[in-house]
Amino acid sequence: MAQPISSSPPSAAPLRFTELAGQSILVTGGTRGIGLGIVRLLAGAGARLMITGRKSHRLERVAEELRTVGADFRTCVSDVADRDASRRLADATLEAFGAIDGLVANAQSYIPVTPLADITPENFDLVLDTGPRGTLWLMQAVLPAMQARGRGRIITFGSSMGQTGAPGYGPYAAAKEAVRSLTRTAAREWGRFGITVNCICPASAAHRMPVAKEGALSPEEEARARAFAAMYADHPLGRDGDPLADIAPVVAFLLSDASQYLTGQTFMVDGGGILRS
């Protein structure tokens, strides 16, 4: 049945807009790159964090850093491809913090740059399992807790490569477009529960670029380095994004009440890079 149209915001409580202090947020893949920048910013904003990755030594490195700043956090080794593990992760987050205010579904595994003609089923499975499938398992896992409270923020991760058809990145690009599509469906299905679902397409690739050790780069590394140089040759801002200064603030905005009337959208957090295509 059609719902009445109302101009009232979902909560009568005074909005705290960008305030994230005390909010319980699950960040997958928080040990490196963009995820680590997000973890650093949210910890500084006083959020309570459940941080995941596959490698315990990387999680321990992040934990050491966060302890020095007095952050309230937990870490958990968890593979986003594992649906049961995502349910256990949501349970552990609820047990630790009593709520799940936000999900930042950042983790994604990659495959080497490969022309479509050479893609194997294993290549495709890896990016689909850790991209759209992993994102969906996480969204399902946090849904009951968010639905029960009548509020939730879910941030998913797409890529401009999905929109530009980047050669050599076929399965990854397809996986990221599937994430954007799931984002729109979740936004429509869960909006009435007070849950917003938005996708960001970030650009912060410097940490992924190969550094020559003991001489020359491999052909695959050289191809990635060339693609990176080409990417920034005709870029509006002329520079790579910084995980902490450029990407994380947009995630924080989407987690906050300031974004409560946005859902189902994709935000290109790429310094205008998409305009080159």
Ligand SMILES: NC(=O)c1ccc[n+]([C@@H]2O[C@H](COP(=O)([O-])OP(=O)(O)OC[C@H]3O[C@@H](n4cnc5c(N)ncnc54)[C@H](OP(=O)(O)O)[C@@H]3O)[C@@H](O)[C@H]2O)c1
């Ligand atoms: N970097 C860019 O310019 C760019 C551009 C467009 C989109 N994106 C998207 O932004 C997100 C972050 O990218 P990034 O470049 O920061 O990635 P990254 O540097 O490779 O870091 C990936 C993070 O995810 C974790 N991870 C990888 N596979 C996992 C799995 N199966 N289960 C759990 N954790 C896993 C990694 O930790 P462990 O190694 O410990 O597992 C790491 O913490 C991704 O969704 C990516 O597709 C990035």
